[in-house]
Amino acid sequence: MSVSLLRVSSVSVRFGGLRALDDVSLDIRPGTITGLIGPNGAGKTTLFNVVAGIQRPTSGRVELAGRDVTRHAPQRRASLGLARTFQRLEVFGTLSVRENLLVGAESRRRWERSVRPHAIVDDVLTRLGLGGVEQALADQLPTGTQRLVELGRALATGPRLLLLDEGASGLDEHETAQMAALLRTLADEEGLTIALVEHDMPFVMGLSDTVVMLDHGQVVAAGTPAEVRSSAAVQAAYLGSSTTAGGA
Structure with a gap:
């Protein structure tokens, strides 16, 4: 077990x-x-x-x-x-999808100094299929995509x-x-x-x-x-x- x-x-x-x-x-x-x-x-x-x-x-x-x-x-x-998302969507609406994910990746660098934030973001964009909208502002995206952005930001912290x-x-x-x-x-x-x-x-x-x-x-x-x-x-x-x- x-x-x-x-x-x-x-x-x-x-x-x-x-x-x-x-x-x-x-x-x-x-x-x-x-x-x-x-x-x-x-x-x-x-x-x-x-x-x-x-x-x-x-x-x-x-x-x-x-x-x-x-x-x-x-x-x-x-x-x-440990990473957490919330019931109410919490994306940074005036930031792009890439910038939202960078928030998580930069947070991770506080306790894992060797990480490369942009490389982490590239990986998460690929895993979640968000590469086509990485430069779009988060608040211009449909709810389903925003949910993926929020999930991606959490994944970028390496939970x-x-x-x-x-x-x-x-x-x-x-x-x-x-x-x-x-x-x-x-x-x-x-x-x-x-x-x-x-x-x-x-x-x-x-x-x-x-x-x-x-x-x-x-x-x-x-x-x-x-x-x-x-x-x-x-x-x-x-x-x-x-x-x-x-x-x-």
């Missing part, structure tokens, strides 16, 4: 009297894709914030590649191989673990299929470990190796997509109905 790349142990987060996360534990193996699902307010984005170092847990522990990073700042976690928040949001059916194929390739062929929060149930169930459902800040189901789909807790929450797994 592979050693966990990410281990979250008994993490709780309280905001006053509200418990956003309640004794959450999670293990993610290298080179796998883990989908986080759950109703609005389930705690998914809060968990991502804890893993990324944006939110300090009230209790519990976060380990990255066996190292305790619970008190590490986001920048320190980035230097250890081992990518936290992808609503990566298929705003994409049409064709773009969603392309995104799924790309993420599968990154995991299978390049060994990238991916955790994703996603409201598109066919997308997350078809892509993930493991699915974890949160509800009211607690893990209520975890396993293969088939196992989670058959869970009574998941079915009661939204599967088989028109409700989706969006939100935090």
Whole structure:
């Protein structure tokens, strides 16, 4: 069995009297894709914030590649191989696609002095098929392409673990299929470990190796997509109905 790349142990987060996360534990193996699902307010984005170092847990522990990073700042976690995208698109609209990717590559040079940022960008442009629009301003591109730009900026930092928040949001059916194929390739062929929060149930169930459902800040189901789909807790929450797994 592979050693966990990410281990979250008994993490709780309280905001006053509200418990956003309640004794959450999670293990993610290298080179796998883990989908986080759950109703609005389930705690998914809060968990991502804890893993990324944006939110300090009230209790519990976060380990990255066996190292305790619970008190590490986001920048320190980035230097250890963690990258994150956000539910709301965060591209630099007045910069070109190449310049957006350079932001990630230059960040990487802070902890890996030998890297050549433009070479990294050239590689990411090729991997994501963005070479034809590298000089276009990001805010002039369709949503699907902007999502790729945001993903590319994260990849330019050289991550081992990518936290992808609503990566298929705003994409049409064709773009969603392309995104799924790309993420599968990154995991299978390049060994990238991916955790994703996603409201598109066919997308997350078809892509993930493991699915974890949160509800009211607690893990209520975890396993293969088939196992989670058959869970009574998941079915009661939204599967088989028109409700989706969006939100935090």
